[in-house]
Amino acid sequence: MSSSPSSSAQDAREAVAARLRDLLLDAGLTGRELAVRCGWHPSKSSRIMNGKTPPADADIRAWCEACGASEQAEDIIAANRAADSMYVQWKKLQRNGMRRSQEEVVPLWERTRKFRVYASNVVPGMVQTPGYAAALMASITEFQGTPDDVAEAVEARMARSHVIHEGNHRFALLIEETVLRYRIGDSEVMAGQLGYLLAVMALPRISLSIIPFAAQRRIWPLEAFYMFDDQQVAVELLTAGVNVKTPSEITEYGRAFQGLAEMAVHGAQARALITSAIDSLE
DSSP: OOSOTTHHHHHHHHHHHHHHHHHHHHHTOOHHHHHHHHTSOHHHHHHHHTTSSOOOHHHHHHHHHHTTOGGGHHHHHHHHHHHHHHEEEHHHHTBTBSHHHHHHTHHHHHHOSEEEEEESSSOOGGGOOHHHHHHHHHHHHHHHTOOOOHHHHHHHHHHHGGGGTSSSOEEEEEEETHHHHSOSSOHHHHHHHHHHHHHHTTSTTEEEEEEOTTOOOSSOOOOOEEEETTTEEEEEOSSEEEEEOOHHHHHHHHHHHHHHHTTOBOHHHHHHHHHHHHHTTO
């Protein structure tokens, strides 16, 4: 795996910085001379050139104009925006609450035919119960200090989960046994959620596998990720969501998913692990 799940975003930002450096060199300017022409502090030029500070659209336009390359500005702006969209802080994404973030991914979910989901911390969103989703979202809202629209967000999450019952979709869900034991909500909520996992296992389009505590690890537990066909991987970090679209990195996530799946159990063995987790609630 890459050293950091945000590496795609960082690579893209560095590529933008490299293009701006090249413009500076082609124009025969120093960073200080550029700063004078743009009317900003020399340290800003340095931070942008070294990829430490993402440039705003206006910064890129000023940079290109100062280098006599205004015609390249829009192309570089587009590349910069693409880099920015790879790594999105949850507080920014959910600044008005969580409902909108649930709805925005619906088109992606609806066009995806093959979902591969690895969950090391919570039950995957498409098979969460309303009670479990509400408990989880309430804790996230409290931690992040974002507006509380949990009821609306849960409704949106339940609505987008129609893909597990409709359309031509297939789901390979892979979870760590720890997910069955973490108490998201009270015992009643957890019992309902675990019981629902037993029910969805019967759906022909869903394959649910569990990596037991006792599995001999060939791949360490990873951050949760969702693979949408072979086009995109959404990685969930504490502070941000990372959208991986670089083919080589998508391939790496696919390899990791396969390796993790080889350690998992399914069918009767998976049901036994879920039943054991339910029994532990009593």
